[in-house]
Amino acid sequence: MKQHLTTLLLMLTIMIATTSTIHSQSLTIPAPLRPGDKVAIISPGSTPGEENPEKAAATLREWGFEPVIGPNTLAHWHFYAGTVQQRAADLTWALQDPSIKAIVCSRGGYGAAMLLEPVGMATFQRNPKWIVGYSDITALHSAMVRAGVMSIHANMGGALGEKGANDSINLMLRDVLTGKRLPSYEVPGNAYNHPGTATGMVVGGNMAVFSSLSGSQQWDFLDRDYIQGRDIILFFEDVSESMPRVNTMLQQLRLKGALSQVKGIIVGRFTDYTYPRDDYEDMNQMLHDTLDGLGIPVCYDFPVSHDESWNYPMIEGCNATLDVTIDRVRLTFHKPGRPSKRHK
Secondary structure (H helix, E strand, C coil), X not given: CHHHHHHHHHHHHHHHHHHHXXXXXXXXXXXXXXXXXXXXXXXXXXXXXXXXXXXXXXXXXXXXXXXXXXXXXXXXXCCEXXXXXXXXXXXXXXHHCCCEEEEEECCCCCXXXXXXXXXXXXXXXXXXXXXXXXXHHHHHHHHHHHCCECEEECCCHHHHHHHCCCCHHXXXXXXXXXXXXXXXXXXXXXXXXXXXXXEEEXXXXXXXXXXXXXXXXXXXXXXXXXXXXXXXXXXXEEXXXXXXXXXXXXXXXXXXXXXXXXXXXXXXXXXXXXXXCCCCCCHHHHHHHHHHHHCCCEECCCCCCCCCXXXXXXXXXXXXXXXXXXXXXXXXXXXXXXXXXXXC
16 A cells, blocks of 8 residues: 555646646747748738838848748638638648748638648647738647747738838737847837736737637647646737627637736737727726726737738747836846747
8 A cells, every 4th residue: 555655646736747847848939031031921811902021021031041932922712811721731841841041921811720720730830930910820820839839919911012011910920930139129108007016928819819728728829728837928909809809808818818928918909899989988997897897917909910011020939028117028038048049
């Protein structure tokens, strides 16, 4: 009996130690881009405007990279940029081709989540390279984080092409891609801010998209079992959603236990939303009523949104410190462990 008890205690100790190690490990940061590196431009979701890929490519060339436009980037199939098979083929190619060092999505729209199973977790895990995008591309960011690889929530093909190589926010993205520096942002405060300081792994993006992944244990970066024991800093934004719908998504996060691991919340800008005009003054007031009782630092109107002039690059899966006061907000990303090896 004593021997069995000793064996059981040993097994429990190993399980606890292993879980602690997994949760303390940093995600892989993709290798920085160098002059001449190839960058794929693909459309995992909806079809972009015809000028989008070429204009984005022009900006990438000005930065010293060699853009490669995917075969199906301008394809059409209903409201998607090609069939699931076509879009999955482009994403698989861009991930597996060792000459491609980063992936920039042309636009968001709809359909990126359809590619997760056809591409497969192993493909995301074995090919650590930056994926850039926002909105519907949040599904790919969630997959990358679950694969153990960091990803960049940022402006994509449209803004790169229209705003150009010297736009201040585009230059922030270039600096992350090239490893020049990790972001450290200081922005004005908001009267609704709940002051405090938190450190944790940054995840988030488009609220409707990551909420739709809830229950998909393999792909959801807010899966209860995955985030158990982790400190999380959650950011979110959305477009064309109603206040009741946004509140429902918050309750979904609470009921599945995700908010219990969240140590800080970054509320981006909600654009083109609908609301009863005789009720809440705006989206932030509604969110404040729900979030203030959590007792954690929360900031509002942070520069992440569908407004591409108010959409700072955020490194998904990277640890950061969030420092919130009424007057200002600081978000500082921390240098992780060694970057991934470059594929020759």
